[in-house]
Amino acid sequence: MPTPSYQIKNLDHLGLVAGMCRELEIAEMIDAVVPKQHDCHVTHGQALVAMLLNGLGFHSRTLHMYSDFFATKPTERLIGEGIKPEHLNDDVLGRCLDALFEADVSMLYQVMAERVVKKLGLRGDAVHLDITSFHVDGDYDHEDEGRLQLVKGYSRDHRPELNQVILELICENQAGIPVYMQAMNGNTNDQKAFAEIAKNHISCLKAAQNSRYFVGDAALYTADTLIALKQQGQLFVSRVPMTLNEAKTRVRSLSVDDLTDMGNGYAGQWQSVTYAGVKQRWLLVRSEQAYQRESHTREKHLARDTQAELKRFDKLCKQAFACEADAQQALEAFSKDLCLLEIDQPKIKKRPSFKGKGRPKKDQQPDGYVYHIQGHAITSLEKVANVRAQTGVFILATNDLTERLDMQGLLDTYKSQQSVERGFRFLKSPEFLTSSLFLKKPERIEALLMVMTCSLMIYAALEHRIREQLKAQDKHILDMKNKPTQKPTARWVFLRFDGIHELHINEAIPIITGLNEQQQIVLQVLGKRYLEIYS
Structure with a gap:
């Protein structure tokens, strides 16, 4: 009797990622815009899905190591029939990045994000703007002013000796899906970048996302940006920089007795202000938590x-x-x-x-x-x-002069800015692709930033869908403390899916091993598409 032949492939949580890519039709959207031009097994859309699987596989690999990453993965189950690990080489993935760049990564991503938000049925009332940097290794040619300039600038990674690239994101506030991304020169100033967005892109974003408020941190609050937002009839919510003399004066004259208790350690006071010719309401907020935190300093x-x-x-x-x-x-x-x-x-x-x-x-x-x-x-x-008394005080500003936003509503709208900040923390996690980029061409680095943003989109979409369906179907999974929850993070769900394999025995149909009750609950609430991947 011949010895049976066994082969084991690691599926783990990657089936969830593949399922969301299929649900959102990521590969189809890419292939419709940039169809493959060469005779190869992998389309540009499939190559992008492969990079998303790698990025969300929490094993940082450079392009020439993708084949190694997929050598232990069921690529046909995850990407498509006939796709082998050796097909996912650096040449195929590099050509995909080149094609994405040629298609204009920012415009392409924005179109994709509009369709994703529509498919997920998201109806957020605000979009949030923020900016971060990634340092890059190697020397780059800066003679072409039309190219992305990888140069030294203010380093949020505390690596001022390295060149860097800036990534600007705008996220909707319901699921934290990035709806706009822009790669910028490494020495880009935050305030100038925000003003540029307000002047040239906020109108199309407003039309696409139907968001009421444009939210940003103190870098958003400049005269040029506020004037641009006013000209386009865009409502905003922003933190007021304490470097403004007007802000210093208002805080200095603030009396604790005049504050209105908002609960949860917050108290506030409305004040009417006109700055840069824009009438606004300022909310002076005192946070007891911040007061205690700042007391020693x-x-x-x-x-x-x-x-x-x-x-x-x-x-x-x-x-x-x-x-x-x-x-x-x-x-x-x-x-x-x-x-x-x-x-x-x-x-x-x-x-x-x-x-x-x-x-x-x-x-x-x-x-x-x-x-x-x-x-x-x-x-x-x-x-x-x-x-x-002024310790722990900050100022929020809005040009919404109606009473639609009360004190708590304005504070909650601004605090949802954490969605984009959480996304940046995810992108810069050492478990993700990498915080430092290694590609040789600035064009490919710009395209890779789009891939990273797409990874964040898939991650946020999965988290939203799991939470939404657990609540809708009144089901729970266990959290880290073994207590039932309907709001798990996608990272926690990924960890819970560890140990699932595709088992091959001789020529028989592969079977899935390692599924437990908690994993079955997640797959059942997500639906048929995901159950098929894990069957």
Whole structure:
């Protein structure tokens, strides 16, 4: 009797990724725009799906190692009939990246995202803008100004010695799906990038996503951006940078007694403001959590700033003034500028002035008189109390002048900005593709950034679909503490799908092994397409 032949392929959570790619018709969308031009086994759409599987397989591999990654994976089950690991080589994947670049990655991705959002039935009321950087290895030619410039700039990875590329994302706020991506030069300024988006892209995004609010962090709040948003009739929600004099003045004059309790450690106050010609409502928010978090740093700053003001007063007292009026004016200006101290019993002292060197002779008449400031600099308990009260305070701004957004609504809209920040953390995770890029051509790096954004789209779509269907069908899976949940992260679900294999015995039809009850629940709520992949 011949010895049976066994072959095992690792399926794990990759069947979920493949299922979502099929549900969203990722390969079909790509092949409709960039059909393959060469006689090869893999279309550009299938090559993109392969890169998404690799990116979400949490095994960072460069292009020439993709065949190694798929050597242990059931490629026909995941990508398509007849697809073998050796077909997924660096030449095929490189040509796919070139084709994506030629098709304009930003425009192509935006069209894809519009269809994905529609397929998932998402109806978010806001889109969120943010920006991050990835450092790149190797030297690049910067002579062509039309190409992506991989140069040094402000490094969010704390690697200022390396060249980098900037990725700008706009995400909808219901599932965190990126709806727009743009690769930019490594030295791009955040504020200028946000203004460019507001001027040239927000109108088409507004039409496509039907979002009411455009949300961003403090980099969004510039005069140019606000004017551009006003011209397009776009409502915004943004954090106000505390570097603005108007913001400093408003916070400095804020009284804790005037704040309205919002619950959960927040209190706020509405104020009407006009900035850059745009009428707005500012919400001054005090966070008890931020207050406690910043308390230690605040006390250090109080001690430092108090010493600085004492030194300034000592220097002022040594300064000679030509007349009493000048001294009084300088004293008033100094006192007005004090943040922590106050001058007790101030007075102007008249002193004789003698020309020449040495001690003046007895009964020598002075050549003139100078005036010095005297007094005692003491800590103002009221000012210190105000500084402490201002700790943990930030300002949110919106040009929605209706009462549609109450205090809590504005805060919640801004805090959903975490969806795009969570996406960046996912992209920069060491378990993902990589935080550093290794491709030789800037064009391929730009295309790879689109692939990374597509990976985030699939990840967010899966998480949304699993949560949505668990709730709709009133089912649960166990979380990390073995408690039932209807809101698992996609990362946790991926971990729970570890240990699923495709088993080949001789020429028999392959079978799936390792499925347990928790995995069956996820597959059942996701539906027939996913059950077929795992059957």
